[in-house]
Amino acid sequence: MSAAPSLDDDLARLRGMLRIRRFEERAAELYGAGKIRGFLHLCVGEEAVAVGVMRALTEVDAVVSTYREHGHALARGVPPDRIMAEMFGRAEGCCRGRGGSMHLFDASHRFYGGNAIVAGGLPLATGLALADKMLGRRAVTACLFGDGAVAEGEFHECMNLAALWRLPVLFLCENNLYAMGTALALTESQVDLCAKARSYDMPADRVDGMDVTAVERAALAAVATVRAGEGPRFLELATYRFRAHSMFDAELYREKREVERWKLRDPIAALSTLMKLGGALDDAGFSALESEVGAELDAAVAFAEAGTLEPVEDLTRDVYATEASDAR
């Protein structure tokens, strides 16, 4: 099942990462301009995880993510204009402007958030997988969470339950070394995250999360075993966020040198350099990619700007489902 490297695939990976990077940079600008409010958590530096993982999934699979999920949603195929409109608080947003940056949901892409309680998505993912298993579907639920989640009881409860019932979940821990602003070593007696998963009898691997191809290869292999009914798997994706935790973070907890060191491993620069060395990409090709990505983003921002506000009369709409048929 391993992905055969090809020019087209590398270009698709690069494009996927670049559109996340540019989307996040634009979101930061729009936050500064007051167009986006609330909390905004950017995934700049972590694009290889989003792209590598989503390329390993198929349409039938489900995704459960966190509040740092723009990249996951984009790579999963949620349209950027709907995401941008959501962050603008517009009715055309993927959640009618009710969720904002932290709560992107898209049923048509089986994208189940956008969950802003750390580890709160793990039980949901476990249940989605339980239903798939009970209904005999060969779907995988990919559950993304950060290293902070491993300290939560819900993490341990779900590792155990998913392994016990051999549920088709792929647990994907994006280890960016900090739970908000506290280093893993300051909060965990055991910093080997794979050891935690293995203690529940769950196969676990650590992957270079700055290498999109490595992520994709590992995710493909894990997805194959999970889909085959061999039970859940755990992947730790070693990554790093280049920007602050949110828009309100003075970054007192890490050295600038550390950030600079990680930036040398920028997943986009790494892949484009590799492609250029191999003759698969030149400066003009990269510029063309930038233009393509920029145009899509301009359109997304224009869509959001032109969006409408949900009527206040709809404030209480959908607190409850009213028809039994609403529950598919």
Next chain:
Amino acid sequence: MPGSDAVMVRTTWREAMRSALREALQADPRVFLMGEDVGHYGGCYAVSRGLLEEFGPERIRDTPLSESAFVGAGIGAALNGMRPIVEVMTVNFSLLALDQIVNNAATLRHMSGGQFAIPLVIRMATGAGRQLAAQHSHSLEGWYAHVPGLKVLCPATLEDARGMLASALADPNPVILFEHVGLYNVEGTLRSDAGAVPIDRAAVRRAGTQLSLIAYGGMIPRTLEAAEKLAAQGIDAEVIDLRVLRPLDTATLVASVRKTRRAVIVDEGWRSGSFAAEISARLAEEAFYELDAPIARVCSAEVPIPYARHMELAALPQVEAIVGAAREVVGTHA
């Protein structure tokens, strides 16, 4: 619909619940039960006894003691085509799953712009009175009723024990069904064809003219007993069974109080911030000018519920306290 060949059968509240579970499992292959000790043990309160043998371990799932994980898994399974019934052994342990219930079950539909429905039923035992002390005697129905997105049911009668589950499962929303521990052994008769009951309105359990006694769940039997005592003293009390705390059927309450002009609310929760406070506020908002006396509340004493029998009794709403409060509001306090 009730058939003409239905007969009255003797049963207990627990058996009525079990019949409801069995019927739900038979009626819909998407329905399954999961929770702590629901299978091999037969249910902490023996409600699910025999169901594992009848339906097998795929549909009667014993879970680890991981309330947050299995309640959240119920939410996920409901999102994905199943009709889970999650049993949390008691409301006391449900606090370990509060994140999933409040942050996920209650929010996902609205927050996603209406993209999802969560047809989930969470059952849990509630209430005090069995000398189980402070950590096993909570009455937190009112906490859950505070949260939009949830529905909160408190069956008191055999008919509701038998019929609320089917209605809850047919509802496309997360529904919490509270089973008061003091009710499981209640015996009575039930129509052999008893089935689904409405879950959107309160019920008048005893018609009366001089005051309205308003209660729910485990407080219903003693409130009815108090009404009989009052009748013997020449006071004609109406008893309203709320049945459903959210959505609350304010109309039935207001109609009763407009008639009786007096209200006593009986609630096993602590008085401060209690569900009785909500009822009281609604009556003040909607029936203030029809009241002939201040609204009274009979609630639990504001203490962790103690173990010793006499102290536990002193902490909980008792028949005498209900009678006393009623006499005071009708102005016959001796």
